[in-house]
Amino acid sequence: MGWAMTAPLVVFFGLAALAVIGAVSLILQKHPIHSALSLIVVMVALAGLYLLMGAEFVAAVQIIVYGGAIMVLFVFVIMLLNAGVEEHTSLSKMAGPPGLLLVLALAGFIAATVARSGASVQAATQTGALSSTKGISEMVFKDFVYPFELTSFLVLVAILGATVLAHREKS
Amino acid sequence: MRALLTTNAELVITIVKIALLLFIVLTVNAYLTWFERKVVAHIQSRWGPHRVGPHGLLQPLADGLKFLFKEDPTPAGVDKFVYFLAPLLALALALTSIAIIPFGPDPIRLFGHDIYLGIAPLNLNIGILALFAITALGVYGVALAGWSSNSKYPLLGGLRSSAQMISYELALTMSVVGVLLMAGSFNLRDIINAQARHPERGILGWNIWPQILGFFCFFTAAVAETNRVPFDLPEAESELVAGFHTEYASFKFAMFFIAEYTSMITVSCLCTIMFFGGWLSPFPASWTVTHYLPSVILIPFGLWVIMDGVRYETIFGRLVLPAMGTAITALGLVLIVFPQVNAFIQAPFWLLSKILTFLFVYVWMRGTLPRFRYDQLMAFGWKLLLPLSIVNVILTSFVILAKMQWGGQ
Helix, strand or coil: CCCCCCHHHHHHHHHHHHHHHHHHHHHHCCCHHHHHHHHHHHHHHHHHHHHHCCCHHHHHHHHHHHHHHHHHHHHHHHHHHCCCCCCCCHHHHHCHHHHHHHHHHHHHHHHHHHHHHHHHCCCCCCCHHHHCHHHHHHHHHHHCHHHHHHHHHHHHHHHHHHHHHHCCCCC | CHHHHHHCHHHHHHHHHHHHHHHHHHHHHHHHHHHHHHHHHHHCCCCCCCCCCHHHCCHHHHHHHHHHHCCCCCCCCCCHHHHHHHHHHHHHHHHHHHCCCCCCCCCEEECCEEECCCCCCCCCCCHHHHHHHHHHHHHHHHHHHHHHCCCHHHHHHHHHHHHHHHHHHHHHHHHCHHHHHHHCCCCHHHHHHHCCCCHHHHHHHCCCCCCHHHHHHHHHHHHHHCCCCCCCHHHCHHHHCCHHHCCCCHHHHHHHHHHHHHHHHHHHHHHHHHHCCCCCCCCCCCCHHHHHHHHHHHHHHHHHHHHHHHCCCCHHHHHHHHHHHHHHHHHHHHHHHCHHHHHHHHHHHHHHHHHHHHHHHHHHHHHHCCCCCHHHHHHHHHHHHHHHHHHHHHHHHHHHHHHHHHHCC
């Protein structure tokens, strides 16, 4: 099978490069706001990749929830706290070399897995049930309704806990 | 070259459509400022702009040139990258959201291709979700502008504004769920078509009647989302100078301005599509007489412009206004003479008139309503709009369920 650069492939590599660059920039940026912005770039690039695989709903939700709601809160908190340029302590500098080793190990592991599977690695083009909103809702509200409800209960508990912790009685 | 054009026809058509829509939207934006200034002036018993060109019609051009030629200082201590990124982001996202809007049901047949009005593909099944995704990112333009300016007022304005946009986004999203339930689709075209299920009902078939609660929540939240009066706290000039864009001058300021007006247009489009039948005519489908309505409006309006033009004070106005009037009258006559063109123009005509009505309501509110206080604004969003929109979702789903159980539909 030859490598023909089809349009989806070009878009894929563009988005993948964007995601990787964003992720690297997230770590290398000195200022928290710049890091947060890099993370948003990663999120949007991932949404593009989902869209490329035909998972429209997941792509939209990725941007609305991660790109919009969660990252806005990140940026908001950084703005409110007026966080400055991050400080490097001796401990955080020590974390460099082991971290690099871990990255290499992970990359090697992934490369080895891909190499071992060889030709059997298939391109994920259509994601089946995930591609349509109907499929997703049937999965969430029919097949996995109990785990889903339990998760939402857990989230509710977390929200209540956060409210209780944040809301101090004025005495 | 020719082969390239034919193999990539879809791409070429889309690029041309984008360029055309961009041009139209930016022009409409410019004249929206003129429209707003005129209407607000008349509400306040003034004349509004009338010096530059006949009836001040060249005022937007003068404003645009002014924005281009003004000095563009960058304040000391700003975060350069983010400072330049913010207006770009605001404008780009506002303009992108227009691409999702469909402007007509039928394609134009040109060079052997069916060209639909609107950029997004027909089967964009996440239509409204894509719009919300773009709106969700829109907060960054405001928040980052406020933060990067390295100044107190913009920071406060940016914080207020992002808090407001986050709060009202919830109500905005919840309020359309009722419409989505009724249409059974996120696709904007499907949502309009769902309102045409009973063509003989005309205006009575629109979503506004069953979803009046949803419309109230949606429109209020949308006005807040676009930072317009009475929710324009981010730029409350008596408290915060100009809010998040205080430190922006020249064309960077203009970019925020254009972004705001573009989102006004988007919201008007959405209101029309979700609740007021989109491009559907308010009359029953069997009334073909109403197809002449565009002409009936255009011809008298054109004649009136001619009448007004020949008596205008300046010679320039006496030349330009009658010419415009003649063009408008001619357009009206063309619609009568060519029934095919007239039939095609019906849908865009209704869509545009409804959008224009909503834009007028926007301006009308600005001319008449006082601003909310910040705590009132937050209480209104969280304690009234959000519960109301949730009630609307529950009510709608119950009615739909009841219809499925007993209505035999």
